[in-house]
Amino acid sequence: MAWSTREMAELAGVSLRAVRHYHDIGLIEEPERRSNGYKQYGVSHLVRLLRIKRLTALGFSLSQIADMDDAPDSGPDPRDLRALDAELAATIERLQHARAEVGALLRGRAASDQLNELPADADELTRQSLAERLVPYVLGLRSRHPGLSDLASDAPRGRQHTAGTLGKAISDLYNPAQVDVMKRLAGLLSGVDAPR
Template sequence: MNSAEIARIAGVSVRTLRHYHQVGVLPEPARRANGYRDYTVSDLVLLLRIRRLTELGLPLDEIQPMLKTSGRADVVLDELDRELAAQIERLAARREVIARLRAAGASPDTPPELAGLLASGASGGAGPDLPPEMLQYDREVVLLLHHRLDEDGRAALAGLLTQVTEPDILAATTALTARFAVLGADTTDEEIDQLVADSHRALARLTYDEWKEVDPRTGALLTAYQETVLNDVQRAFLARLVAETEDSS
């Protein structure tokens, strides 16, 4: 048999066959005078055994010892069984996450513990509809923070989002976000002053007992992200709001 014939009979690709030769799990057979490999039935049987073991999940580097050493079957099967049990647990956990995301109507890349909160925030409550780009900005800022925070920080973030998504607060913060979204070069100083004052009143309704300031690196990342999506007036507004909040604390 040549390479194509044995591969077809064994139900593997010629590329797989060559890979088995390269890693040494299947010895290369003698070649004919024309240079083509000449496989025997013994080679076919060995190839079928290798295929069966790989289908069970045995790594290629474990197959050769398995084939050559008697009494190793129980050890190998125990190891495979433990690995499969661990995989089942991981898959079950993933399915649970998928179910939570579906129930919340959240995007697949949303942290599951924030799924319901982000979905509620995106709904806007009784407030005005927000521009899609502002919804995306809010969501991506939260995702960036969630990635950078430790376990306590993530819990504090979830606590803040829980407060923001309370119906009586959500409508107000959504209205403020809508006003922030339209800040631009034609916005008057009076409009900015009023938005700053209203934002301070909204922030005063929230509690930050568990919240800690983000580390400088995270702050730099947030600033860099804002520079890519916000205009000059919006960034100046946020800088002023943060500075005044820190001065009053």
């Protein structure tokens, strides 16, 4: 069986550029050429290309693959596999942490959107539930932006004036149910922030 470069790339599911690059760095040996000058790849080339594709998909670098024994029944060095396994475990942990943060932001965003859409006649249970769902969102904001917790510290007219101004702005911008949710949220947060 003989294939052209394009046919072999298609069979292996890689780009022509990848095949050429593997030739350039010595991962795949140059095949014989047909009388018309075109390369003629055989089964051994395809097997090698599929192996390279599999090992790179696992996370091995091309230089690591070049250092591996090319025998069909051999595989990566167990030390390399353990190192790769540790690296993959760390990557999975980082991704799970990032996914948890994105989920919290989405839940918080949904809760903050619900606060903005809360009708003035919302019942007690809805108000309390919304305040509780906002706690993790606000705690996340505080951890990412610590200065938010003490906006009045640099105010020229003092904390009391700043608190009064914020209170007036909140009562002008939000309906009574929304203001009540914010008060409940402040109470829940003070319980979380209290020293133990």
